[in-house]
Amino acid sequence: MAKAIKLADQVIYSLQQDISLGKYKPGELIPPEPVLMEQFGVGRSTIREAIKTLSNAGILKVQQGAGTFVCEPRTSAEPLDQRLRRAAMQEVNHVRQLLEVEIVQLAVQHRRQEDLDTLQSLLEERWQAITADNYDACADADIRFHKAVATASHNSVLADLYQTFTSVIMDGFRQREKPHVSQFQQTHDLHVQLAAAIAQQQSDKAIQTVKAILENNF
Known part of the structure; x- marks a missing residue:
C-alpha cells in the first residue's frame, strides 16, 4: 500500500x-x-x-x-514562475531589484569564506565566457553569480524565491533583439565591485552597485 x-x-x-x-x-x-x-x-x-x-x-x-x-489557475494557486512569465518585464525587473537589494544586505552580513570563494570562481567563469565571445556561457555564469549572492544571504526563503526568478531572467536574456557578449562586458567591473563590497561588508556600496547592475538588466 x-x-x-x-x-x-x-x-x-x-x-x-x-x-x-x-x-x-x-x-x-x-x-x-x-x-x-x-x-x-x-x-x-x-x-x-x-x-x-x-x-x-x-x-x-x-x-x-x-x-x-x-483547469484555469486560481490566482492564489498559480505557480510563481508561471505568474512571472505573464508579467511585463518592467514589473519583473522592479520586483527583482527589491529582492536583490535585500539579498545583498543579508549577504554582506552573513557571507562566509566559501561564499566569497564561489563568487570569485564565478567571476572568472563570467570573464572567460566574455573573452571567448560565448553569449550563452555569459548568461549562465551571470545567473549563477547572482544565485551565489542569494545563497550567501543564508536566508533559504530568499534564495528559493530568487531561484524562481532566474528562469524568467534567462528568458529575458534570450529575447534580446541583438544579444552580444559586450552587454555582459559592460557590467563586469560592477560585478567585481559587488563581490568586493560583500567581502568587505560594505552594505551601502553593495546596494549601490547591485542597483547599477540592474539598471542595465545584467
Whole structure:
C-alpha cells in the first residue's frame, strides 16, 4: 500500500511540473490513462489516484466521455514562475531589484569564506565566457553569480524565491533583439565591485552597485 501511495505522489509531482512549465496549458487535455500508465510505468489505479488528487486540488478536471483537462489557475494557486512569465518585464525587473537589494544586505552580513570563494570562481567563469565571445556561457555564469549572492544571504526563503526568478531572467536574456557578449562586458567591473563590497561588508556600496547592475538588466 505504501508503495502505491509513493508512486501516485511521483505521478502527481511530475504532472504538476509539466503543468507549471506549460507542457499542458489551461483548457488542454492531458494524455489518456493508457498513455500515462506507459509514460510513468505504473498501473491504472495509481494514475487514477493521482488524477483524483489533482482534481480535488482544482488543478485538473475530469469530464466523463471527454477526458481530463487542465483547469484555469486560481490566482492564489498559480505557480510563481508561471505568474512571472505573464508579467511585463518592467514589473519583473522592479520586483527583482527589491529582492536583490535585500539579498545583498543579508549577504554582506552573513557571507562566509566559501561564499566569497564561489563568487570569485564565478567571476572568472563570467570573464572567460566574455573573452571567448560565448553569449550563452555569459548568461549562465551571470545567473549563477547572482544565485551565489542569494545563497550567501543564508536566508533559504530568499534564495528559493530568487531561484524562481532566474528562469524568467534567462528568458529575458534570450529575447534580446541583438544579444552580444559586450552587454555582459559592460557590467563586469560592477560585478567585481559587488563581490568586493560583500567581502568587505560594505552594505551601502553593495546596494549601490547591485542597483547599477540592474539598471542595465545584467
